[in-house]
Amino acid sequence: MTVEPYRSPTLQARRAQMFPVLADEDIARLRRFGAARRYADGECLFETGKTSPGMFVVLSGVLRITGRDGHGHDLLIAELSAGGFSGEIGQLSGRRALADGVAAGAVEALLVVPEQLRALLVAEADLGEEIMRALILRRVGLIEMGAGGPVLIGAPSSPDMARLRSFLTRNGIPHLVFDPANDPDAHGFIERYAPRPEDMPLVACPDGSVLRNPAENELARCIGMLDAADAERVHDVAVVGAGPAGLATAVYAASEGLSVLVIDARAFGGQAGASARIENYLGFPTGISGQALAGRAYTQAQKFGARMLIPAEAVRLDCGRPEERDPLALELAGARSVRSRTVVVATGARYRRPDCADLKALEGRGVWYWASPIEAKTCAGQEVALVGGGNSAGQAAVFLAGHVAK
Ligand SMILES: Cc1cc2nc3c(=O)[nH]c(=O)nc-3n(C[C@H](O)[C@H](O)[C@H](O)COP(=O)(O)OP(=O)(O)OC[C@H]3O[C@@H](n4cnc5c(N)ncnc54)[C@H](O)[C@@H]3O)c2cc1C
Incomplete structure (x- = not known):
């Protein structure tokens, strides 16, 4: 009997979308993006914490996918047979695997490396949609399980x-x-x-x-988040800031075929990523959480090949190039730098801080500039003072009211 690895009823209900089985004609269409290989019983195709070679489409045999529960036990996520495919959203950018994939018996599989996977998603739109949806849902599932990360x-x-x-x-x-x-x-x-x-x-x-x-x-x-750093490479566009403006820049530039590097000091999504619900963003009539909106944009940019360097803080832009054709140098904290022909600065706003003594020392230790579920949990049952009168403060008041004492 297979134990259901997901707690959330939504994920359980979407299992067919998470692990679709491609038809023979679909596999025929994506053969040109990969190379068929054979694997012996017990052979590891990818391993948690190590860079995955790409997405595997099972042609014959069974590929067993397991996650780790942090206590040294394996959790069965799926057994993929012919038409099934491995991977989650990190495969778009060649990130480290968050699960283990082992051949259960002899397996033949098509290996689609990250660059070819991105090409497939763009060239085969309907098939790409099915694969992309599965990769996104699997990351959501891994986040729920906590598997594969620290x-x-x-x-x-x-x-x-x-x-x-x-x-x-x-x-x-x-x-x-x-x-x-x-x-x-x-x-x-x-x-x-x-x-x-x-x-x-x-x-x-x-x-x-x-x-x-x-x-x-x-x-x-x-955990491999900075694997995208490559000091030698010259990008067409470097975007500083992965808020809505920076991610929109990345999507448009990368979809036009430019090589794009996005740098953010903290996380993708910027301020919007901290918003419990955004009601006024074009195209989402029922509203969407800031994190979900940011996650979509982040994934979309990577689908077109944008590379993400997070966390990395840009500290200086050196425009003093000897020749006009030379790239610009963007210096990052930690004595690193990246080079690019164009730099787009999308660093958003800085928070206006109330004039209180020792405020800095209390930031992250009782003073926060947003109210996400994490802050709500930290403040649960306590009295909270909210400073500010804009829509963010109003949103935070409504959200926190359900968690705090007063
Ligand atoms: C709680 C909250 C709720 C909100 N709700 C709504 C809403 O419902 N509707 C609405 O229209 N707007 C809302 N907003 C405002 C909206 O989120 C912002 O207008 C929007 O995020 C601005 O986008 P941006 O990309 O310009 O900048 P930001 O979102 O501020 O992103 C800038 C990014 O740049 C990064 N950065 C800054 N300096 C550096 C550096 N030196 N090096 C590298 N990276 C750097 C930051 O880490 C950040 O990720 C909300 C804001 C908050 C905080």
């Missing part, structure tokens, strides 16, 4: 836990949180690593490394 160990209410969770959630990275107060495995883990209080939370990454209260960019590097 495991955060520490008190769920600690500010640093909230900081790291917010970073991972805003970037659509699956993760798990284990509280040593009620999880014996987490307790044992802490005894083994004997962290000082300031080392908490600990983060166990899929590659086996353990980080102690990491900064966001340290965590990002460990």
Whole structure:
């Protein structure tokens, strides 16, 4: 008997869309995008935490997909037979795998590498829609399971836990949180690593490394978010900021065939990503959550080949090029730089801060500039003061009212 890996009824109901079976004529259409290969029983086609070679379309045999539950157990996600295909949205940009794929018996499969996968999605629109929908839903499923990403160990209410969770959630990275107060495995883990209080939370990454209260960019590097960095490459367009403006730029530039690099200091979606519900965005008559809107734009940009470098902060634009044809140099924090023929600055707004002493020290530790479900959980049952009178404050008041005491 197969155990249903998803809790949410929505995902359970959409299982057929998550794991569609391609017809023979569909497979014939996508053969030109891949190369057929044979795999022996037990052979690993892709492994959690390691760069996946691409999407596998099963031609014969069974490909078993499992996720990891953070306690050392495998969870069966799917068994793909002829017409099934592997992958989730990270395959568009050649990211590290969030699940394991092992041949159960002899398997023949078509390997479609990321560049060819993007070409397929654009060239075969109807087939591409079916595949894209499945890849997106699978990432949603992995986020729900927490499979394939880092495991955060520490008190769920600690500010640093909230900081790291917010970073991972805003970037659509699956993760798990284990509280040593009620999880014996987490307790044992802490005894083994004997962290000082300031080392908490600990983060166990899929590659086996353990980080102690990491900064966001340290965590990002460990889980492969910064794999897109390539100092040698000259892009046509570098976009600073992955808010709605930056992502729209990326979609249009990349869909016109330009090579695009998007850089954001924190997460895709910008301010809009923090919005509980956006009612006035063109094309969404029933409204859409900011995170869902941003996720769609982020995926759409990658479908056209835009590369994402997040988190990376642009600190200086060097326009002093010796020749007019030379690329511009965009310096990033951490003594890195990228080169591009054009730079679009879409860095949005800075928050106006109230004039309070020591406010900076309390940011992320009781003072927030938005109210997402993570902040709502942190403030649950407490009294909250909201500063501001614009529509964001109104939206936050309505949202928080359902979670806080007053
Ligand atoms: C809670 C909330 C709810 C909202 N709801 C609505 C709504 O319902 N309807 C509506 O129309 N508007 C709404 N807004 C406003 C809307 O989200 C913004 O107008 C919109 O996001 C602006 O888009 P942008 O891309 O210009 O900038 P931003 O969204 O601000 O994005 C800028 C991005 O640039 C990045 N960045 C900044 N500096 C650097 C740097 N040096 N290096 C790298 N990256 C950098 C930031 O991290 C950020 O991701 C809301 C805003 C908030 C905060």
